[in-house]
Amino acid sequence: MAGSMAIVLAAGKSTRMKSALPKVLHNVCGRPMIEYVLDAARSAGVTRIVAIVGHEAEKVRGALSYHSDVEFALQSEQKGTGHAVMMCREQLRSHDGPVLVLAGDTPLLKKESLAQLLEIQQAQQAACVIGTAVTQANFGLGRVIRGSGNTFEKIVEEKDATPEEKKVQEINTGCYAFDGQALLASLEQIQPNNSQAEYYLTDCPRVLKEQGRTVVALEAFDMVEALGVNTREQLSQVTRTLQQSAMSRWMVNGTTIVMPDQTFIDPQVQIGVDTIIEPFTHITGSVVIGDNCRIGPHVILEGPLNIAAGTTVGPFKHLRKS
The missing domain is CATH 2.160.10.10 (Hexapeptide repeat proteins)
Structure with missing residues (x-):
């Protein structure tokens, strides 16, 4: 396999955490939560990591400066997830191989899930593999709509979903494995045609599918590992989950x-x-x-x-x- 790259989105504010500290630097069991994402990516075989920084960029750079395999790209204005990945164009142009796109606020990600995304992307020579999970607690999450033959059709956000689509329990986790050059090309095609006037990364799979490229929706995740940390309450839940896992390991x-x-x-x-x-x-x-x-x-x-x-x-x- 060509060397794999990971793009980690780390530009967001801590709005719902009511904090001046960048969200990805909030500690979980003694470490900034983004470090768990970096660990999972490395364990899945990633050899190059680009962290997209924005809000309090220098704090995030400083906290990650001792990771020799992490490069940085700056998103000076927050205009959506697609816009964030656009900030990596230079790194993508020089990369021939798979690219994981991950959120920096998902510290429970498992290396096995990420490795599965990369494995399917390579095996099917897919332009994009979308990591999905199934949950009844699907409110507010992007639904994965499948067409004939159970193939991927589209991702629909909550506010755009029909009553029938809102019943769908398969959701987009926000974790993807792209062919690097396919990702780069699709970023040139997406438009901010939405109420937020933002560039959505979820439009990239749609563009690739419309071009006849292979796009796969893969139920590779459970909801526990896939959910991001947006509130102090979720931060405590993630801490407890990691603690329980570690306690079990020591006792075993x-x-x-x-x-x-x-x-x-x-x-x-x-x-x-x-x-x-x-x-x-x-x-x-x-x-x-x-x-x-x-x-x-x-x-x-x-x-x-x-x-x-x-x-x-x-x-x-x-x-x-x-």
Whole structure:
């Protein structure tokens, strides 16, 4: 396969979060949420990443500056998702291969889902593969309309949908795999013919289909991973989901967490076997805990820290690198 590129949309404001901090920099378990998207893309085989920055662009650039594989493109005016991707024209012109387009506010994306998009794009030599999910909670989401033979027909936004189309439970997740040159060509064709006067990325698949190119709608996602974070409440839900996943992983691997619901541990923490984590313990940052340790209760560990095997950290201790 030709090298894959990912375009990550990271230009938006935190309007509904009521925050001055760019949305994609809000922390989830100790890391900016966009970093989880970058991780998923890399794990799916992406070798080149372009982050589209806009609102508070320098803050986003600064936060991601230590990622050597991330380039930046500036969207100085927010005129829609299609307009955002237009800011990558130079990078697209020099890229011969698949391109993932992802939102920077979807920290629960799984590498397997993204890899499936890329795999189908290559196998079918598709101009575009649209990642879809099925949900009854479809209000406000773009519906994926299929025609004869179950093939992709169009994406219809809520405000443009007929009563019949509004019943459709298959929705557009906003994750795509394009042929890079097909994406570039389709961006030249789309127009801001809508009430917002914005360029919609969802028009690109329509243009490509009208040109007789292969466009596939692939139900590759579950709704949990596909939904973006737009509110503080959703931020807390995503944090809880990542926490529960990490707790399960540690316990499967031989760690005892006495009361997972009363314990907070960043997913990047490493914990050895036969270690016991007591309730009300808070472990954040780059912390490595050896085998046969006992931590807590009511302990705070702030990384970077290395807790040697066999160590007991008693109640109410607060340890951090001085």
